[in-house]
Amino acid sequence: MIDDIVDKITMLLQGKIPSKIDTEKLDNENECEFSKKLNQLIDFMQEIHEFIIPLSKGELHDIKVQPGNYLASPFKELHSRLVHLTWQATQVAKGDYEQRVDFMGDFSEAFNAMIIALDQNEKLLKKKIDELEKAIFHIVKLEGILPICANCKRIRLEGAPYDKQESWVQIESYISNRTKAEFSHGICPDCIKKLYSD
Amino acid sequence: MFKEERNFNRFTWKDLGDINEGRPNLGLTVPVFAYRLLQYTFRDVLITELGIEKTNDIIVRAGKLAGAQFCMNLLNRELDFNEFVAQLQRVLREQTIGILRIEKADIENMNFTLTVAEDLDCSGLPFTDEVVCNYDEGFIAGILEAYTGKLFSAKEIDCWASGDRVCRFDVREVRTDK
Numbered sequence: 001m002i003d004d005i006v007d008k009i010t011m012l013l014q015g016k017i018p019s020k021i022d023t024e025k026l027d028n029e030n031e032c033e034f035s036k037k038l039n040q041l042i043d044f045m046q047e048i049h050e051f052i053i054p055l056s057k058g059e060l061h062d063i064k065v066q067p068g069n070y071l072a073s074p075f076k077e078l079h080s081r082l083v084h085l086t087w088q089a090t091q092v093a094k095g096d097y098e099q100r101v102d103f104m105g106d107f108s109e110a111f112n113a114m115i116i117a118l119d120q121n122e123k124l125l126k127k128k129i130d131e132l133e134k135a136i137f138h139i140v141k142l143e144g145i146l147p148i149c150a151n152c153k154r155i156r157l158e159g160a161p162y163d164k165q166e167s168w169v170q171i172e173s174y175i176s177n178r179t180k181a182e183f184s185h186g187i188c189p190d191c192i193k194k195l196y197s198d
Numbered sequence: 199m200f201k202e203e204r205n206f207n208r209f210t211w212k213d214l215g216d217i218n219e220g221r222p223n224l225g226l227t228v229p230v231f232a233y234r235l236l237q238y239t240f241r242d243v244l245i246t247e248l249g250i251e252k253t254n255d256i257i258v259r260a261g262k263l264a265g266a267q268f269c270m271n272l273l274n275r276e277l278d279f280n281e282f283v284a285q286l287q288r289v290l291r292e293q294t295i296g297i298l299r300i301e302k303a304d305i306e307n308m309n310f311t312l313t314v315a316e317d318l319d320c321s322g323l324p325f326t327d328e329v330v331c332n333y334d335e336g337f338i339a340g341i342l343e344a345y346t347g348k349l350f351s352a353k354e355i356d357c358w359a360s361g362d363r364v365c366r367f368d369v370r371e372v373r374t375d376k
Binding site for chain 1: 281283291297300301302303313315325356360362
C-alpha cells in the first residue's frame with residue numbers, strides 16, 4: 001500500500017497523472033480515507049493538467065476548471081487576465097484607444113504605453129494627412145487656365161467680373177494666397193538694360 | 199424621509215448627505231471590513247427572517263438601486279460604449295471599489311462577460327463553494343440599466359468564495375416578450 005502511494009506521489013511530483021487507488025478494496029478505514037484524499041489530489045492535478053496545457057498554447061476558450069479545485073485558482077486567475085488582454089488587444093485593433101490595462105505589473109505599463117503611442121501616432125498621421133490634403137487643395141486651385149492680362153500680367157480672380165479693375169490682382173499676390181510660396185523682388189538682366197540703358 | 203412606510207424605492211444620491219461636511223476629521227473612506235460587517239450582518243439576519251432566496255433577491259435589488267445612482271451621479275452616460283467602459287473601469291479603480299476587466303462584449307446582443315478583482319463583496323473570503331456577490335450582481339446590472347435605459351441581469355459565475363480568485367459575471371439584457 002505504502003509503496004503504491006509513494007509511486008503515485010512520485011508521479012505527481014514528476015508532473016505525471018497516476019491512476020487512482022481503488023478504495024473499494026480497502027478494509028482499513030484510515031487507509032480508505034487517505035486514499036480518497038489522494039484520489040482527490042490526483043483529480044485536481046489532472047484537471048489542472050488539462051487546463052494549463054491548452055492555456056500555454058494560447059487556447060483561451062472552451063477550457064474550464066470545476067469550482068472547488070482550489071489548487072487551480074491561480075491558473076484560473078491567469079486565464080481570466082489573458083482573456084481580458086485578448087479583449088483589450090481586439091479593441092485596440094478596432095481603433096479603440098480608450099482602454100487601459102490595470103494592475104498587471106510590467107505588462108500593464110508596456111501595454112498602456114503601446115496604446116498611448118498608437119493613439120499619438122495615429123493623431124500625428126491624421127494631422128499630416130490633413131496638411132497634405134490642404135496642400136493638394138491649393139495645388140488644385142493653381143491648375144487649369146488662368147486669365148492673365150497680356151500687358152500688365154495681372155490675373156483675374158476666379159468668377160470675378162472681367163470689367164472691374166479690382167478683379168485683377170498681381171501675380172505675386174495670386175500665388176502667395178494659394179501656396180506657401182513667398183516672393184522676393186529683384187530685376188533680371190534684360191530689364192536692367194531696358195531700365196538703366198543710359 | 200428614511201423611515202416612512204411606502205411600497206416604492208425613493209433612494210437618490212443626495213440621501214448620502216454631505217460626507218465632507220459631516221466627517222471633516224475622519225474623511226470619506228472606511229476600511230473594507232466596515233462595508234462587509236454591514237453587508238454580511240444584514241445578510242445573516244435577513245436569511246433568518248426571510249430565507250436565502252428572498253435575501254439574495256433583496257440584496258440584488260439594493261445593488262441595482264446603488265448601481266443606477268452611481269451611474270447617474272459619477273459617470274458620463276453620453277459616452278459611446280467603449281468610452282463608457284473605460285470610464286467605468288477608471289472610476290471603480292479610483293474609488294477603490296474594484297478592478298473591472300472586460301472579457302467579452304457583444305454590444306449587438308447586449309451580452310457581456312466581465313470580472314471584478316479585489317472587489318468589496320468577497321475578495322479574501324474563506325472558500326465556501328458559493329458565489330456570494332449578489333450586491334455586485336445588482337450593482338453591475340444597475341449601472342448598465344442607467345446607461346442604456348434597458349433592463350439587465352448580471353449573474354455571478356465565478357467567485358473568490360468559490361475558489362476562483364476573481365469574480366466573473368455574465369451580464370445580459372433582459373428581453374421581455376411582448
